[in-house]
Amino acid sequence: MKQFLLYFSLLFSVSFFAQNGDAVDFTEGKINIAVNPAAQEIAGEVLYNFRVLKPVDSILLSSRNLDILKVTFREREIGFRTYNKSLVLDLSLDRGRYKGLKIIYKAHPESAVYFPGWRSGYPSEDNLVVNGEGGRQVWTQGQGKYTSSWVPSFDDMNEKVRFSLDVRFPRDYQVIANGELRKVVHEKDESIWQYEMKNPVSSYLLAFVGGLYDKREIRSSSGVPIHLYYYPSDSSRVEATYRYTRQIFDFLEKETGVPYPWVNYKQVPVRDFLYAGMENVTLTIFSDNYITDSRGFTDRNYVNVNAHELAHHWFGNLVTEESGKHHWLQEGFATYYALLTEKMIFGEDHYYWKLYGTARQLIALSDNTNGESLLDPEAGSLTFYEKGAWALHILRERMGEMAFREGIKAFLNAYAFKNATTEDLLEVLSGYTEVNLQEFRETWLEQPEFPAAEAIQSLKRNAFIARYMEIEEDNAPPVVLFNESKNALKSDSFYPLKQLITERSAYWPRRYRDSLWLYALKEGDGYVRAGVAKSADSIGVTLKQEFELLLEDPSYITVQEALMKLWIEYPEDRSRYLRETEALIGFEDHSLRMLWLALALFTFDDPELTQRYFGDLTAYTGPGYPFDTRQQAFNMLYEIGGFTRASYLNLMQGMHHPAWQFSRFCKSMMDRLLSNPETRIQIRSILPDLKSPLKDTIETRMEAVISGTK
Numbered sequence: 001m002k003q004f005l006l007y008f009s010l011l012f013s014v015s016f017f018a019q020n021g022d023a024v025d026f027t028e029g030k031i032n033i034a035v036n037p038a039a040q041e042i043a044g045e046v047l048y049n050f051r052v053l054k055p056v057d058s059i060l061l062s063s064r065n066l067d068i069l070k071v072t073f074r075e076r077e078i079g080f081r082t083y084n085k086s087l088v089l090d091l092s093l094d095r096g097r098y099k100g101l102k103i104i105y106k107a108h109p110e111s112a113v114y115f116p117g118w119r120s121g122y123p124s125e126d127n128l129v130v131n132g133e134g135g136r137q138v139w140t141q142g143q144g145k146y147t148s149s150w151v152p153s154f155d156d157m158n159e160k161v162r163f164s165l166d167v168r169f170p171r172d173y174q175v176i177a178n179g180e181l182r183k184v185v186h187e188k189d190e191s192i193w194q195y196e197m198k199n200p201v202s203s204y205l206l207a208f209v210g211g212l213y214d215k216r217e218i219r220s221s222s223g224v225p226i227h228l229y230y231y232p233s234d235s236s237r238v239e240a241t242y243r244y245t246r247q248i249f250d251f252l253e254k255e256t257g258v259p260y261p262w263v264n265y266k267q268v269p270v271r272d273f274l275y276a277g278m279e280n281v282t283l284t285i286f287s288d289n290y291i292t293d294s295r296g297f298t299d300r301n302y303v304n305v306n307a308h309e310l311a312h313h314w315f316g317n318l319v320t321e322e323s324g325k326h327h328w329l330q331e332g333f334a335t336y337y338a339l340l341t342e343k344m345i346f347g348e349d350h351y352y353w354k355l356y357g358t359a360r361q362l363i364a365l366s367d368n369t370n371g372e373s374l375l376d377p378e379a380g381s382l383t384f385y386e387k388g389a390w391a392l393h394i395l396r397e398r399m400g401e402m403a404f405r406e407g408i409k410a411f412l413n414a415y416a417f418k419n420a421t422t423e424d425l426l427e428v429l430s431g432y433t434e435v436n437l438q439e440f441r442e443t444w445l446e447q448p449e450f451p452a453a454e455a456i457q458s459l460k461r462n463a464f465i466a467r468y469m470e471i472e473e474d475n476a477p478p479v480v481l482f483n484e485s486k487n488a489l490k491s492d493s494f495y496p497l498k499q500l501i502t503e504r505s506a507y508w509p510r511r512y513r514d515s516l517w518l519y520a521l522k523e524g525d526g527y528v529r530a531g532v533a534k535s536a537d538s539i540g541v542t543l544k545q546e547f548e549l550l551l552e553d554p555s556y557i558t559v560q561e562a563l564m565k566l567w568i569e570y571p572e573d574r575s576r577y578l579r580e581t582e583a584l585i586g587f588e589d590h591s592l593r594m595l596w597l598a599l600a601l602f603t604f605d606d607p608e609l610t611q612r613y614f615g616d617l618t619a620y621t622g623p624g625y626p627f628d629t630r631q632q633a634f635n636m637l638y639e640i641g642g643f644t645r646a647s648y649l650n651l652m653q654g655m656h657h658p659a660w661q662f663s664r665f666c667k668s669m670m671d672r673l674l675s676n677p678e679t680r681i682q683i684r685s686i687l688p689d690l691k692s693p694l695k696d697t698i699e700t701r702m703e704a705v706i707s708g709t710k
Contacts, residue, residue: 022054023052023053023054023055023056024051024053024056024059025050025051025053025159026048026049026050026154026159026161027049027050027051027161027162027200028049028161028162028163029046029047029048029049029153029161029162029163029164030046030047030048030163030164030166031044031045031046031151031163031164031165031166031206032044032045032046032047032166032168033150033151033165033166033168034168034190035138035167035168035169035210037115037118037136037138037169037170037210038118039108040108040109040115040118041106041107041108042106042107042108042109042113042150043105043106043107044104044105044106044107044150044151045102045103045105046102046103046105046151046152046153047100047102048101048102048103048161049097049098049099049100049101050097050098050101051096051097051098052093052094052095052096052097052098053095054095055092055093055094055095056092056093057091057092058088058089058090058091059088059089059091059093059101060086060087060088061086061087061089061148061152061153061154062085062086062146062148062152062153062154062155062156063082063085063086063087063105063148063152064085064112064146064148064149065085065107065108065109065110065149066082066087066105066106066107066148066149066150066152067105067106067107068080068082068087068103068104068105068152069104069105069106070103070104071087071101071102071103071104072100072101072102072104073089073091073098074099074100075100078090078091085148085155087103087152089101103152105151105152107149107150107151109149111141111145111146111149111658112140112141112142112145112146112147112148112149112150113138113139113140113149113150114137114138114139114140114141114272114658115138116135116136116137116139116270116271116272116623117135117136117137117623118136118138135271135624136173136211136212137209137210137211137270137271138169138208138209138210138211139207139208139209139210139211139268139270139273139285140206140208140209140280140285141207141273141274141275141278141285142203142204142205142206142280143204143205143278145274146204147203147204147206148203151206153203153206154202154203155203155204157202157204157320157321157419158202158320158322158419159202159203160200160201160202160320160417160418160419161200161201161203162197162198162199162200162201163178163179163197163201163203164179164194164195164196164197165177165178165179165194165195165196165206165208166192166193166194166195167192167193167195167208167210168190168191168192169190169191169193169210170189170190170191171186171188171189171190171191172212173210174209174210174211174212174213174229175191175193175208175209175210176208176209176227176229176266176268176283177195177207177208177209177283178195178197178201178205178206178207178208178280178281178282179196179197179198179262179263179264179281179282180195180196180197180198180264181193181195182194182195182196195208197262197263197281197282198263199261199262199417200417201281201317202320205279205280205317206280207278207280207283207285208283209268209270209283209285211268211270212231212232213229213230213231213232213268214229214230214231214232214235215228215229215230216228216230218245218246219246220246220249220250220253220260221246221250221253222250222253222259222260224260224264224265225264225265226245226246226249226265226266226267227264227265227266227267228241228242228245228267229266229268229269230269231269231288231291234291236293237291237292239294240292240293240294240296240301241269241290241291241292241301241302242267242302242306243301243302243303244303244306244345245267245306247344247345248303248306248307248310248341248345249265249310251341251344252307252310252311252314252337252341255337255340255341255405256314256337256408256409256412257405257406257409257412258314258318258409258412258413258416260313261313261314261317261318261416261417262281262282262313262317263282265282265284265310265313266282266283266284267283267284267286267306267309268283268284268285268286269285269286269287269288269290269291270285270286270287270288271288271626272626272627272657272659273285273287273288274658274659274660275287276290276305276308277290277305277306277308277309278309279310279312279313279334281313281317282313284306284309284310286302286306287626288588288626289587289588289589289626289628290302290305291588292587292588295554295555295556296586296587298526298554299555299556299557299587300587303341303342303345304338304342307337307338307342308334308335308337308338309334311333311334311337311338311341312330312334314333314337314412315329315330315333315334315337316329316330316331316333316334318412318416318417319411319412319415319416319418319419319420320419320420321419321420321421322419322420322421323377323421324377324378325375325376325377325421325422326375326420326421326422327377327379327384328374328375328383328384328387328388328391328445329420329421329425331381331385331388332374332385332387332388332391332392333388333392334385335385335386335388335389336388336389336392336393339351339354339355339389339393342354348462349462349464349465349494350494352459352462352465353464353465353494353496355390355393355455355458355459356459356465356468358382358386358389358390359390359450359455359456359459361382361386362382362383362386362387362390362450362452362455363450363452363455365382365383365450366448366449366450366452371447371448371450372387372448373445373446373447373448374387374388374391374445374446375422375445375446376448387450390444390450390455391440391444391445393458394440394444394451394454394455394458395429395435395440395444397458398433398435398440399429399432399433400433403432403433404429404432404433406432407428407429407431407432407433408429410428410431410432411424411425411428411429414428422441422445426441464493464494464497467493467497468496468497468500471488471497471500471501471504472500478508478509478512478513479512482512482515482516485501485505485516486516486519488501489501489502489516489519489520489523489524489528490523490524495525495527495528495531498520498524498525498527498528498531499528499530499531501516501531502516502517502520502528502531502532502535503531503534503535505517505535506535506536510540514540514542514543517532517535517536517543518542518543518546521543521546521547521549521550522546526553526554526555526558529550529553529555529558530555530557530558530561533547533550533553533557533558533561533562533565534557534561536561536565538565538569539565539566539569539570544566544569544570547562547565547566548562548577550562551563551566551577551580551581552580556584556586556587559581559584559586559592560586560591560592560595563577563581563592563595563596563599564595564599567599567603574599574603575603575604578596578599578600578603578604581596582596588626588629589626589628589629589632590620590625590629590632591629594617594620594629594632594633594636595636597613597616597617597636598617598636598640600613601613601614601617601640601642602640614642617633617636617637617642618633618637618642618644618646618647620632620633621633621634621637621646621647621650621651622646622650623650623653623654627654627657627659627661627662630650630654630662631662631665633647634647634650634651634654634665634666634669635669638669638672638673643673643679645682645686648673648683648686649686651666651669651670651673652666652670652690652694652698654666655667655670655694655697656694667701670698670701671701671705674701674702674705674706675705680702680706683702684702687699
């Protein structure tokens with residue numbers, strides 16, 4: 001009987017999806033939602049217009065754990081039922097155009113909508129938490145998490161709808177959403193932000209953000225408004241964070257040959273984002289870890305993510321894959337066009353250097369018999385993104401630049417606001433080339449193995465890469481390599497080659513190594529200094545003075561490496577090193593500051609300072625900071641044996657964090673802590689204050705660790 005019911009349910013689900021796909025075309029959706037961040041609740045209604053292409057006796061939408069309150073059609077209530085993440089509407093309709101399908105609902109989303117800063121998440125309290133301007137936010141993530149978790153919509157990306165979105169939100173906050181802002185209505189405690197789109201999109205690309213933001217507006221050369229959002233306290237970091245944005249935009253319009261297809265473009269940083277960025281139509285949401293100042297720009301910047309997410313507005317948003325089998329049409333293209341953009345900004349050597357790095361990863365994947373076809377819908381990110389970019393690089397070489405560009409332009413125009421397949425792409429391109437696209441398909445798209453020979457041959461056309469490979473394979477003794485290496489360091493060679501030389505010299509006898517490194521520190525650029533700082537396992541007297549100058553280096557990473565190694569090597573100077581770097585915070589993840597605090601705890605013999613520094617380090621584990629900052633703080637406290645009640649509670653809160661990578665880390669860290677008998681005593685003292693189910697979870701994990709089953 002159970003087998004029959006399972007078969008019936010699968011048949012029911014598939015038949016309804018097929019019916020909608022062939023028979024019903026949703027054309028317009030007007031979404032009106034009220035967001036209650038404190039309760040993590042959304043109350044809303046959506047009004048749909050649609051066409052019936054074949055007679056139907058019911059209509060299906062996607063609905064993931066939504067509480068459907070009422071459904072009306074032409075102002076008359078109709079029957080409905082929820083089934084297997086779907087909403088089935090009792091509507092018998094003939095062919096024609098229809099308006100007035102309204103769905104009223106409530107949602108408490110477990111995914112797709114996130115509320116950082118609005119609830120503490122502590123098991124024993126329910127108070128609100130405010131952590132500065134970036135502390136209270138609401139943001140969405142549709143791809144992979146399903147927009148149907150907050151509005152009845154369509155998990156099928158082949159259903160494209162022209163949406164408008166009205167968002168009611170607490171009055172003191174900005175709301176940013178897809179499309180053009182038509183109006184803001186301010187009421188006593190709330191504001192209603194009204195956005196509208198002019199072209200149809202797949203509903204996974206719907207998004208909104210609520211938070212405290214300011215913005216700067218620039219325009220592309222073609223006149224498209226570009227809105228750059230930032231936390232008010234970060235006004236001095238806007239230029240560095242969004243550096244090259246106009247150039248990126250202009251380049252992609254020129255390179256694709258297709259004008260930007262949307263009304264405007266907005267970029268918004270958010271706290272605790274699940275990925276680097278997401279290309280929602282007209283609204284890229286990205287991790288606020290990419291916020292940087294000019295000092296940090298060289299080591300970590302937003303340029304590649306910026307270009308990647310904008311490229312998706314052509315490859316993914318304008319032309320959308322038909323199914324997961326063709327996912328490379330989105331991610332491979334966005335990765336490749338981001339590389340082309342970086343080539344325009346940083347040069348050809350940079351472009352080939354990044355291709356070289358991904359080629360090594362893909363070759364290793366193939367060598368381990370883990371290679372994947374680009375047309376495998378279950379393939380991993382390395383395949384869809386990097387192998388996809390490589391396939392396009394090779395295709396451009398085979399076709400020639402002009403033919404490739406004209407072919408891609410034709411593809412974008414032919415399938416604008418539609419869905420496409422790999423076959424559609426190759427059919428369009430076949431009109432612009434005599435190249436054997438079937439052989440290309442078999443070698444680069446279907447074959448699981450990475451075509452290493454052709455890739456290496458392509459890479460070696462770049463003189464820098466060819467020279468890099470030669471140096472990698474050169475096993476001559478230091479006495480032979482010394483002068484040649486010194487000359488390379490003072491040349492205008494691209495920095496990875498210089499860093500390779502400093503890394504290889506780490507294994508030389510000290511007299512050769514220190515002599516070369518001293519020259520590098522005195523004469524080399526920032527990349528060379530960074531290479532020495534990372535490579536040095538010890539700092540002799542010969543290098544001490546130059547290493548101390550690295551504490552003032554423009555690179556935060558170089559400062560961090562130098563501080564740690566000087567602190568270890570020269571205990572008598574620790575206080576001086578820490579005083580010289582006390583004011584530095586580093587990147588948005590505060591990693592340099594956390595290192596400083598940990599070192600200070602072992603350096604200064606002052607109870608008042610110790611208490612303050614320890615409190616600062618513990619605070620970084622709290623929900624007011626991004627999850628990667630918290631993760632580093634937990635690791636730091638674990639290393640120094642500094643967990644307290646506050647950090648234990650923060651760790652427990654992190655076990656339920658929406659970012660899977662952080663929640664997994666917190667669970668693993670809890671298990672490591674529970675393996676220590678003294679730690680178990682501390683955690684048992686907290687258990688009476690915990691509420692179920694968290695209390696039960698901790699007790700179960702503790703029992704599993706003790707019994708050895710975890």
